[in-house]
Amino acid sequence: xxxxxxxxxxxxxxxxxxxxxxxxxxxxxxxxxxxxxxxxxxxxxxxxxxxxxxxxxxxxxxxxxxxxxxxxxxxxxxxxxxxxxxxxxxxxxxxxxxxxxxxxxxxxxxxxxxxxxxxxxxxxxxxxxxxxxxxxxxxxxxxxxxxxxxxxxxxxxxxxxxxxxxxxxxxxxxxxxxxxxxxxxxxxxxxxxxxxxxxxxxxxxxxxxxxxxxxxxxxxxxxxxxxxxxxxxxxxxxxxxxxxxxxxxxxxxxxxxxxxxxxxxxxxxxxxxxxxxxxxxxxxxxxxxxxxxxxxxxxxxxxxxxxxxxxxxxxxxxxxxxxxxxxxxxxxxxxxxxxxxxxxxxxxxxxxxxxxxxxxxxxxxxxxxxxxxxxxxxxxxxxxxxxxxxxxxxxxxxxxxxxxxxxxxxxxxxxxxxxxxxxxx
Numbered sequence: 001x002x003x004x005x006x007x008x009x010x011x012x013x014x015x016x017x018x019x020x021x022x023x024x025x026x027x028x029x030x031x032x033x034x035x036x037x038x039x040x041x042x043x044x045x046x047x048x049x050x051x052x053x054x055x056x057x058x059x060x061x062x063x064x065x066x067x068x069x070x071x072x073x074x075x076x077x078x079x080x081x082x083x084x085x086x087x088x089x090x091x092x093x094x095x096x097x098x099x100x101x102x103x104x105x106x107x108x109x110x111x112x113x114x115x116x117x118x119x120x121x122x123x124x125x126x127x128x129x130x131x132x133x134x135x136x137x138x139x140x141x142x143x144x145x146x147x148x149x150x151x152x153x154x155x156x157x158x159x160x161x162x163x164x165x166x167x168x169x170x171x172x173x174x175x176x177x178x179x180x181x182x183x184x185x186x187x188x189x190x191x192x193x194x195x196x197x198x199x200x201x202x203x204x205x206x207x208x209x210x211x212x213x214x215x216x217x218x219x220x221x222x223x224x225x226x227x228x229x230x231x232x233x234x235x236x237x238x239x240x241x242x243x244x245x246x247x248x249x250x251x252x253x254x255x256x257x258x259x260x261x262x263x264x265x266x267x268x269x270x271x272x273x274x275x276x277x278x279x280x281x282x283x284x285x286x287x288x289x290x291x292x293x294x295x296x297x298x299x300x301x302x303x304x305x306x307x308x309x310x311x312x313x314x315x316x317x318x319x320x321x322x323x324x325x326x327x328x329x330x331x332x333x334x335x336x337x338x339x340x341x342x343x344x345x346x347x348x349x350x351x352x353x354x355x356x357x358x359x360x361x362x363x364x365x366x367x368x369x370x371x372x373x374x375x376x377x378x379x380x381x382x383x384x385x386x387x388x389x390x391x392x393x394x395x396x397x398x399x400x401x402x403x404x405x406x407x408x409x410x411x412x413x414x415x416x417x418x419x420x421x422x423x424x425x
Contacts, residue, residue, distance in 0.1 A: 068309030
């Protein structure tokens with residue numbers, strides 16, 4: 001079942017979200033109109049008076065690649081969403097731009113003294129790829145506050161101890177072994193190995209922590225020496241060296257050895273952004289509470305709920321019981337608002353083609369979500385997706401089934417203006 005429909009009155013004040021069937025009746029009887037397609041919101045045409053709103057808790061499960069969001073009314077989850085970040089794309093673009101800039105300077109320009117020490121970063125500065133994660137979550141928090149009667153915010157405030165993950169044998173008062181240490185290591189391994197058996201890729205089964213280089217032969221408990229394995233593979237491997245165990249599977253051996261050395265980037269990203277996000281949420285005039293990662297997993301396991309980002313968000317903080325009234329979260333993929341480059345460059349950094357000055361063509365711009373009903377020609381049919389405009393008035397539409405090229409603007413109707421995101425269910 002899809003999410004509940006968000007409702008606002010004629011003064012654009014949020015009301016209680018309603019069941020999709022109720023929203024359908026209001027639209028058919030012309031008592032309401034579509035206010036926004038994503039997230040689906042209707043606006044009443046007549047002012048609603050003396051309508052009591054039930055408080056809603058906005059819950060957030062921040063992640064490095066995906067952040068889960070849930071709206072919980074009492075013990076009912078009425079809305080779920082997952083925000084897919086573009087932090088890796090931002091870092092890749094910055095790296096590419098830096099490489100092109102340095103190569104240009106080194107080719108034909110005069111020597112210039114280094115200026116890397118004359119810039120002072122403000123307190124609380126985050127790298128652009130990390131700041132993007134914080135800003136995206138805050139954008140959606142502010143959007144939902146305008147569309148639903150939210151009275152409080154709950155955020156999972158998890159912290160990965162990178163030193164403990166890298167070297168579990170570390171000692172000291174602040175590193176006394178406790179239940180949380182084992183949990184954090186296991187949760188990190190589940191994320192690192194995609195919740196699959198490292199040897200046979202089996203999913204949705206109990207997984208055991210496995211030593212790549214056996215402890216019996218001098219292996220350590222370092223995170224780089226740990227992986228996940230199902231019970232049959234773990235038993236079969238025993239104390240064998242991994243090179244002997246996977247002698248007949250060189251591709252699997254190469255993948256495991258390379259993935260084991262993968263750095264702790266995801267954990268570091270969560271560590272860097274968690275307090276920045278919490279401080280910004282506290283600035284909003286709503287009660288903000290936090291919950292630990294251990295408590296989130298305990299709630300989800302106790303209630304026998306599947307592992308999803310939006311369900312993890314619903315389990316943040318104090319939870320007695322949960323009833324999922326939706327099973328299809330809104331998937332929100334950040335794509336950005338384009339680029340300010342006046343021209344595109346080739347792989348060497350030289351201009352290759354110029355960008356039109358005006359972004360709007362026939363009232364459309366690249367990134368708008370449109371519905372095209374083509375009635376004649378070779379491309380007869382209905383198409384829904386994100387468009388790329390052309391100055392000729394012939395657009396391309398990215399649909400779930402692929403790219404459709406050469407759709408005339410006369411057949412297109414805007415259903416959602418460009419806002420830097422792509423949506424799906």
